[in-house]
Amino acid sequence: xxxxxxxxxxxxxxxxxxxxxxxxxxxxxxxxxxxxxxxxxxxxxxxxxxxxxxxxxxxxxxxxxxxxxxxxxxxxxxxxxxxxxxxxxxxxxxxxxxxxxxxxxxxxxxxxxxxxxxxxxxxxxxxxxxxxxxxxxxxxxxxxxxxxxxxxxxxxxxxxxxxxxxxxxxxxxxxxxxxxxxxxxxxxxxxxxxxxxxxxxxxxxxxxxxxxxxxxxxxxxxxxxxxxxxxxxxxxxxxxxxxxxxxxxxxxxxxxxxxxxxxxxxxxxxxxxxxxxxxxxxxxxxxxxxxxxxxxxxxxxxxxxxxxxxxxxxxxxxxxxxxxxxxxxxxxxxxxxxxxxxxxxxxxxxxxxxxxxxxxxxxxxxxxxxxxxxxxxxxxxxxxxxxxxxxxxxxxxxxxxxxxxxxxxxxxxxx
Numbered sequence: 001x002x003x004x005x006x007x008x009x010x011x012x013x014x015x016x017x018x019x020x021x022x023x024x025x026x027x028x029x030x031x032x033x034x035x036x037x038x039x040x041x042x043x044x045x046x047x048x049x050x051x052x053x054x055x056x057x058x059x060x061x062x063x064x065x066x067x068x069x070x071x072x073x074x075x076x077x078x079x080x081x082x083x084x085x086x087x088x089x090x091x092x093x094x095x096x097x098x099x100x101x102x103x104x105x106x107x108x109x110x111x112x113x114x115x116x117x118x119x120x121x122x123x124x125x126x127x128x129x130x131x132x133x134x135x136x137x138x139x140x141x142x143x144x145x146x147x148x149x150x151x152x153x154x155x156x157x158x159x160x161x162x163x164x165x166x167x168x169x170x171x172x173x174x175x176x177x178x179x180x181x182x183x184x185x186x187x188x189x190x191x192x193x194x195x196x197x198x199x200x201x202x203x204x205x206x207x208x209x210x211x212x213x214x215x216x217x218x219x220x221x222x223x224x225x226x227x228x229x230x231x232x233x234x235x236x237x238x239x240x241x242x243x244x245x246x247x248x249x250x251x252x253x254x255x256x257x258x259x260x261x262x263x264x265x266x267x268x269x270x271x272x273x274x275x276x277x278x279x280x281x282x283x284x285x286x287x288x289x290x291x292x293x294x295x296x297x298x299x300x301x302x303x304x305x306x307x308x309x310x311x312x313x314x315x316x317x318x319x320x321x322x323x324x325x326x327x328x329x330x331x332x333x334x335x336x337x338x339x340x341x342x343x344x345x346x347x348x349x350x351x352x353x354x355x356x357x358x359x360x361x362x363x364x365x366x367x368x369x370x371x372x373x374x375x376x377x378x379x380x381x382x383x384x385x386x387x388x389x390x391x392x393x394x395x396x397x398x399x400x401x402x403x404x405x406x407x408x409x410x411x412x413x414x415x
Contacts, residue, residue, distance in 0.1 A: 165229025200389025239263035333404025334388020
């Protein structure tokens with residue numbers, strides 16, 4: 001036996017909170033009163049029904065066993081009354097407030113998928129909810145989350161059929177998001193498309209399983225969007241993955257193209273030694289941060305002249321997409337911050353990468369897509385409208401912006 005100075009305290013997990021206990025007591029009394037009122041309304045329907053002896057045909061018959069309903073303030077106990085028919089006809093009372101078999105309030109049901117998507121695994125769900133709701137919280141097993149994941153699958157299938165023709169879509173961002181799958185060496189490539197409508201609202205348009213961002217995979221995604229009513233966007237933003245651009249030229253040939261400067265910068269720097277990367281990165285920033293296309297072209301030429309002799313692969317990587325990297329100059333300057341990169345997708349899916357690392361992948365490809373869909377819905381709620389969305393009307397009308405500025409007259413437009 002070892003000596004120890006640690007003293008165990010009984011009931012250390014119990015937290016004395018008179019206010020919570022008061023609220024719980026009031027909630028129980030209120031709930032019980034409401035259920036009794038439901039019963040009175042139910043019995044009133046049979047007020048005219050009588051037995052041959054002239055007595056009431058439907059009467060109270062005690063209560064069901066007391067049960068606890070998990071709520072945001074902890075478990076609230078309630079007893080549901082029973083009724084009996086004296087004529088032999090089947091009659092039963094079911095409370096609309098506390099239906100049979102319900103053990104959790106809707107707010108708790110909503111908390112379960114939120115906790116799961118934010119990184120709480122199914123095995124830890126009970127402990128997490130006990131910390132939030134109280135030590136008496138029970139009934140939150142892994143099967144509960146599994147049942148909810150089945151509902152997400154139905155929500156996802158319904159979302160994929162949403163009509164897109166009700167809005168005018170101006171810009172779209174496209175990217176392929178790779179994530180590992182549990183128990184396999186394969187990686188899911190989710191093809192993601194986000195669009196902004198004429199009101200400046202951003203929405204997920206597609207989250208689909210792809211095959212390494214191939215042209216055929218992107219063709220299927222774009223054809224599906226077109227079939228759902230997507231108009232030809234004015235501009236598409238993405239990295240240099242050739243599959244998407246080849247499919248875009250086929251399905252939406254009038255849509256202009258903007259290469260993502262963030263991806264392009266990373267790709268170019270990969271061809272340079274680490275000691276040269278800080279200076280090269282600043283020179284690349286000088287290109288896309290220029291106020292005019294003329295200044296950007298000068299900075300572009302300077303970068304090529306500086307590195308072409310020693311690092312031809314770096315300059316070749318940059319030169320091949322020169323025109324597509326400069327497209328943003330023909331759109332409102334207020335939109336440049338958003339349309340120069342595919343950051344709307346990258347920033348959103350940072351949470352998904354955290355979630356997949358937390359759980360070491362999902363059980364299947366479908367589970368991963370459903371999780372991405374639910375996380376996307378959560379992200380959409382916090383998205384702001386596109387900066388300078390009032391200028392989207394000019395973009396839709398086909399106004400030719402000069403270095404981000406709307407021409408004030410025909411002569412300036414011609415210049």
